[in-house]
Amino acid sequence: MKNLYPYFSQNPLDRLDQVRYDYDDFLELIKAKGSLFLLFDASDILVDEKNKKTFFTYENIEEYNLNKEDIVLLGRFENVNYFTISVQNKQIKELNKISLREFVNFDYINEDKLGILAQACSVLNWHNSHKFCSSCGKQTIIKRAGWKRDCPSCKKEHFPRVDSVVIMLVTFGDYCLIGQGVNFKENRYSCLAGYVESGETLEDAAKRELFEEAGIIGYEVEYMFSQPWPFPSTLMVGMRMKAASQELKLDKKEIADAIWVHKNDMRKVLNGSCEYDFSIPSKIAIARNLLEVWVNE
Numbered sequence: 001m002k003n004l005y006p007y008f009s010q011n012p013l014d015r016l017d018q019v020r021y022d023y024d025d026f027l028e029l030i031k032a033k034g035s036l037f038l039l040f041d042a043s044d045i046l047v048d049e050k051n052k053k054t055f056f057t058y059e060n061i062e063e064y065n066l067n068k069e070d071i072v073l074l075g076r077f078e079n080v081n082y083f084t085i086s087v088q089n090k091q092i093k094e095l096n097k098i099s100l101r102e103f104v105n106f107d108y109i110n111e112d113k114l115g116i117l118a119q120a121c122s123v124l125n126w127h128n129s130h131k132f133c134s135s136c137g138k139q140t141i142i143k144r145a146g147w148k149r150d151c152p153s154c155k156k157e158h159f160p161r162v163d164s165v166v167i168m169l170v171t172f173g174d175y176c177l178i179g180q181g182v183n184f185k186e187n188r189y190s191c192l193a194g195y196v197e198s199g200e201t202l203e204d205a206a207k208r209e210l211f212e213e214a215g216i217i218g219y220e221v222e223y224m225f226s227q228p229w230p231f232p233s234t235l236m237v238g239m240r241m242k243a244a245s246q247e248l249k250l251d252k253k254e255i256a257d258a259i260w261v262h263k264n265d266m267r268k269v270l271n272g273s274c275e276y277d278f279s280i281p282s283k284i285a286i287a288r289n290l291l292e293v294w295v296n297e
């Protein structure tokens with residue numbers, strides 16, 4: 001079966017947790033021959049388009065005058081150490097900024113390594129929004145090779161957080177439910193989704209979101225697969241469940257429309273047919289993987 005791996009879900013790095021605890025080891029790795037660096041400005045990746053280059057050397061980091069204190073260790077693969085650093089609004093004249101969502105459509109990096117980019121973008125997005133302590137408001141400092149921030153004032157430790165979102169393949173016989181969020185572009189439909197709340201299991205979150213958004217009771221809820229989604233720091237959790245009925249009662253604050261689509265029709269849409277008045281997300285989205293698994297069953 002194709003597309004079992006959502007985009008960004010494959011990451012070959014050994015994250016080298018043991019190195020994070022020793023600053024001298026970390027510095028040694030940074031300067032080691034062959035170490036490579038990814039550069040981000042929020043969710044834009046910096047690219048040397050002329051040379052089709054995305055990974056830069058330590059010499060480049062010095063040349064671009066980036067603050068080395070902000071380097072984050074990503075891990076190691078095939079004896080190469082990988083790091084990332086935020087350029088924070090700085091322009092580097094040899095490099096272009098490309099949205100990471102767009103970048104995956106280029107063939108710079110094989111799909112089986114795109115998870116490295118998601119890891120980098122996600123952890124840097126967390127750093128960018130945690131420069132100040134949530135307890136006392138003072139400035140925090142980067143620690144543990146970029147996997148922690150400490151507050152020198154109140155001593156609180158901060159760790160990178162990931163927000164979980166459940167996204168659901170909801171079926172009733174040979175039909176599946178897709179919805180149009182109020183902010184979606186015209187004709188775009190996707191699987192229903194929502195954030196997991198405090199004190200909630202993935203299964204309960206999926207059932208709650210389905211009931212809130214579509215007024216439908218779900219059952220036989222199962223986990224399928226997940227996808228790191230670094231916009232800014234999310235984990236998309238693909239779930240499936242059966243619907244007790246097809247009668248929709250939409251929450252119009254969130255869902256503009258929802259439709260039941262027969263498996264044969266969905267298969268045609270996935271294969272590129274334009275004869276329908278709805279479209280589904282591009283290959284980058286886990287929603288597409290969920291639907292593809294279903295039509296291929």
Ligand SMILES: [Zn+2]
Nearest residue numbers: 133136151154
């Ligand atoms: Zn503090």
